[in-house]
Amino acid sequence: MTMRVCERESEVLAAVRGGMWPTGCAEELRVHVGGCAKCGELAVVGAAFQAERAAAVMEARVGSAGVVWWRAQVRRRQAAMEAVARPMWGAQMFALAVALVMLVVAGVVWVPGLQWDAVWAMVSGSAVLLCVAAGVVVMVGVVGLSLALGREDRG
């Protein structure tokens, strides 16, 4: 199967697309199409698809643009909500993990039966860790608060 190209294809296409085929175009072009297999195919197929499109467009069941607009808004809003919820969930999990670590540390520090000197040594030793954990919790809280405010503002 060879792909032969005819130099008059564009003329035939223009005539078909412009609705001038076959009656509105030059006799000379009609004669050419009659003798050129490639242009003949173009004319037959092109005219059939143009007629089909005209029929299909007439029977198209087109709904309201407003409904489509509203659906797009809802979907975009949902996508934005999900994008916000993802880091929020991560922050909550992180805060929970930090809180658990702090509970474990506190439990180790306040084991009954320990001498106060030893306890104080442990507390003072872990105070830095406690401060860091508290700082992280505050930071996560601030991030979560700002995200929540953004979510509420948008809603």
Add this chain to the structure above:
Amino acid sequence: MTWLNAISGIRAAGAGDTQAAKALRAACELPMDSEAFAGFYERSARGVWAYLARVSGDAALADDLMQEAFVRFLVAGAPEEGEVACRRYLFRIATNLLRDHWRGTKASSMEGMAEELFVAVDVSGGVEARMVLGPALARLKPREREILWLAHAEGYSHKEIAEIVGVGSPSLRLMLFRARRKMAEMLR
């Protein structure tokens, strides 16, 4: 997230607009205003519906996919090159939706599937009965129907069709040549 409710109370008590709120609001804005979209929809919807209905052979499916195509067009963000590019992008979305639908119906390569699977039975008898090209279209492969419609009903160039259906331009030329010959033989 119950603590979020508490935070919303704090906000209601006087917290101002934040950067995050502005960014989020921008993320929710659609790329066209509603009036511009209404005009674009009015000019494009019938053409897209015709494409979907004739390529799928199913008017009800065309109803659903056309709406979905416009929603995705709005959500994804319209191209900035103007209405011609927007329309081309819309046809690309519609083509992908058709393909997703067919893949969902039969999970395998679309090209290897029997053509009969793509010819939906319209129980109302409406669309099929009115189709001028109906029987001939039904005997083509889905991709052949797509490219022939885009070329001869919509008047897209080879380059534009290649972009819409997602194939290389040289392959597209050959596919279109073969499909057109097949169609011409059926119509003669």
